[in-house]
Amino acid sequence: MDHMKTLVLVVHPNIESSRINKKWKEAxxxxxxxxxxxxYEKYRDQPIDVEFExxxxxxxxxxxxxxxxxxxxSPPLLKQWFDEVFTFGWAHGPGGNKLKGxxxxxxxxxxxxxxxYQAGGYNLFSISELTKPFQASAHLVGMTYLPSFAEYxxxxxxxxxxAESANRYVKHITNIELNPKVRLQRYLKQLESVDLT
Known part of the structure; x- marks a missing residue:
């Protein structure tokens, strides 16, 4: 995949008062x-439009x-969004393969x-451990869970x-090679052109 379309779902209850998420969104x-x-901009006071989503x-x-x-x-609206948008028969279950890949x-x-965020630290668990429900959800609907981006x-x-974080964020989420399968394919292709004799 050399061309990729990315959807960024911003889920912040008060984006205007945010320092980081607001800058990420702007970036x-x-x-x-x-x-x-x-x-939150679209659904703060109205039902989620499942078909649109x-x-x-x-x-x-x-x-x-x-x-x-x-x-x-995550903020509560994202949990509600998952409950309503990742429907049985569409995202998972029999015939529910629309998000696969x-x-x-x-x-x-x-x-x-x-x-x-580590064993023995104040919060005891790493971010990778705390995001297991997201990883499990991605697995259930057939999506490939890629490395997270976190700003502490x-x-x-x-x-x-x-400002530096916003630049790193854009690079992270738009990097095709964030997917290890893509990185491996490109690496193997490079090896094909190398004369090993």
Whole structure:
């Protein structure tokens, strides 16, 4: 896959007061082949349009779930979105293969420093461990779960660090080679052109 369409689902209850998620959202708005969809902006006071959301998913190759980490998970609207959009018979279960082969990226802003997310740290568990429900959900619907993007110290990070984070975020979520299968295919192709004699 040399051309990829990415859908960024921004899930922040108050994006205007956000420092990191707001900058991330602004940074990807001008990216080619990236669609930014703010769930709280669209669904704060109205029901989720399931058909629209499913069509958005079908039209993209990589889905990025961007949110601040709340109580070791996502804001509540994202859970509701999963419940309503990842329907039985469409996303999973008999005939539920519409998301098979699509890519999943989780992007989180996190208040505490990184060292607090480990065994023996203040929060005891790593972000990889805490995102297991997202990994399991991706597996259930046949999506490929790719490495997450996380920015720690969201409450104390400097404006300069936020700007740098936004640049890294864009590079991360738009990098085709984030998928290890793509990286491996490209590596093997390079090996074919190498004379090993």
């Amino acid at each position: 990807v708005l001008s990216e080619p082949d990236v669609t930014v969809h703010d769930l 499913q069509q958005q998913l079908l039209a993209h190759d990589r889905i990025v779930f961007q949110f601040p980490l709340y109580w070791y998970s 699509k890519e999943w990226v989780t992007a989180m802003s996190i208040g505490s420093p990184e060292h607090s 110290r969201a409450n104390t990070i400097s404006d300069q660090e936020i």
